[in-house]
Amino acid sequence: MGIPKGRRRIVVTVAALLVAGLAAVTVYRVLAPAEVVTEARGVRPGTVVPETGPIGRFSTAPLVVDGRLRVYATTRQLWADVPVDDRQRNTPYWSYRRWPAQLSGVVAGGTTVVGRWSDGQLVALDAETGRVAWRADAPPARAGYTGRRTGAATVWAPEGLHTATTPDGRTVVVVVGPDRIQGTDLTTGRRLWRVDVAADCRTDVGTTAAGRLATLDRCAGGPAVEFRDVTTGAVTQRWTPPGAGSELSVTPTGCATAHSSCTALQVAEPGAAGTARADGGRGWLLGTGDPVAAPGLDRAGTVLAGETGVGVSAEGVVTGRSALTGDELWRRADLGPGTRVVAAQPGRVHLLTGEKDLVTLDPASGAERSRFRFTVGRDGTGWTPGLSWAADGYLALERLRTPVDGSAGDQRYYAMAEPVVLAAF
Incomplete structure (x- = not known):
């Protein structure tokens, strides 16, 4: 005898519910936080x-x-x-x-x-x-x-993520969101402050060695650099570079990792007919008061290393200038065309030559500290440097396919399967 029709419907319904329940459990286990x-x-x-x-x-x-x-x-x-x-x-x-x-x-x-x-x-x-x-x-x-x-x-x-040091030596994690900024104690995780800000009219710049957060504020009127105390979150200063127009870009330099503890800014202003200035804008040293003009950082591509602005001309001539006065301190013409500054850390500035030699100089004197070919195995030299990082005697660098196409997929964008080289000094 078969199962009565009514009972068969009950069995089918129960079985369907069991299957659905098992599926729901599986989905939860896979997708649940x-x-x-x-x-x-x-x-x-x-x-x-x-x-x-x-x-x-x-x-x-x-x-x-x-x-x-x-x-x-x-x-x-x-x-x-x-x-x-x-x-x-x-x-x-x-x-x-x-x-x-x-x-x-x-x-x-x-x-x-x-x-x-x-x-x-x-x-x-x-x-x-x-x-x-x-x-x-x-x-x-x-x-x-x-x-x-x-x-x-x-x-x-x-x-939007930095570290900063307070005057009493505490390290603060500073988080910048679209409409909120927060400071958190690195050691304990205790929130020190949180402030709400107008949405989507600030550009994150970084933190300074003097314990301030810098953002480019376009919320009201012309652009201004806004500084906040990382201990309290309070705005301590709003600064507009002399002669600034309605458009402004601000790039930090002389920074630790994550655009933290920066010691200078490079401010680019529009030139004639809205074109970018050929010299890259103006440099400004950061402290506890108003930024101080730094002519030694005015040239495009110049990096602040200690108190020296280091830049490379189109011909490959490397020049170290006093950041504060712009006076030339030293010059090297032996590295050749295609040389560029790729990173700096205390007491060292790193340059990559057109032949892919990594040359480390003392930024104060221009003296050579080390030089070696920045390749591993048979990777060759047909690549372009990408993002870099340097700290504590180490340097790491991405190698990108030439010409660089930022919109390309990773297989085309990177020069090889293992595109990052780590080196020591």
Whole structure:
């Protein structure tokens, strides 16, 4: 005998509900918000003193933290490997993954690594263990992950995410959102201040060595650079460069990682008939008061290294000038055409020649500190430098396909499968 018709309908309905329930559980497990922490195991990494020259090439951009480990970022993961001078990327020493939020920026201070996520969360990790040190709410970023294949923009120059030092020596994580700005204590995760601002009329610039946040404000009238105290969030100054028109762009220089602790600005103003000025605008030194004119930074492409503005002419002549006076301090004509400044850090300025030699100079004297071919294996020299990072005796650089096409996919944009080279000095 078969199952009665009415009972058969009940059985079919129950079976359909069970299938739907199992599907819902599966979807929830796959798509539900999640956090996966893989803590470090084994011996704490020691300090490394690498040999001068290229260390290795990588598919993702490393950020050296505490001189002991390398930190990397992808869309939903932040992780580290050791040792810092290994020629290749290794199995993660620790790893932190979130879903479905995306990683929009990373900053580090001491042994704390802070990730900013697209849902507005700040998550701080202990760099030695990978454990979560603290979590805090923060203004959401304008976008999620924007680091392309290497993650360089996320770990070297995240938009709207900086560190700054207060007069009493505390480190503050400064987060700039479309309509809100916040300061958070790096050590504890305690929110120090939060201010609401008019939406979408400010451009993030960076923090200064004097403990201020700089933004370009277009909210009312002509553009002005607005400075805020990173201890309180209060506006301490609004400054408009002399002769500024209705259009203005501001670029920080002399900065640490993530456009932090910057010591100068380069302000570009429109030239005749709205064209850009050929000299790149004007340079200004930053302190606690009004910015001070810095003629040594007026030329386009000049980088501030210490108290010296270092720039390269079209013919490849490298010149060091006093940032404050513009007086020439030294000149080198031996590096050849195609030379460009790619990075600077305290006591060092790094230049890449047309032949892809990486030359490190003392910015105060122009004396050569090191020189080597910036290639690994048989990669060749037919590429163009992209984003770069330099700190604590290390330098890393992206290699892009020539000619550079920023709108192209990653396979065309990058020069090779492992486009990032890490070197030591």
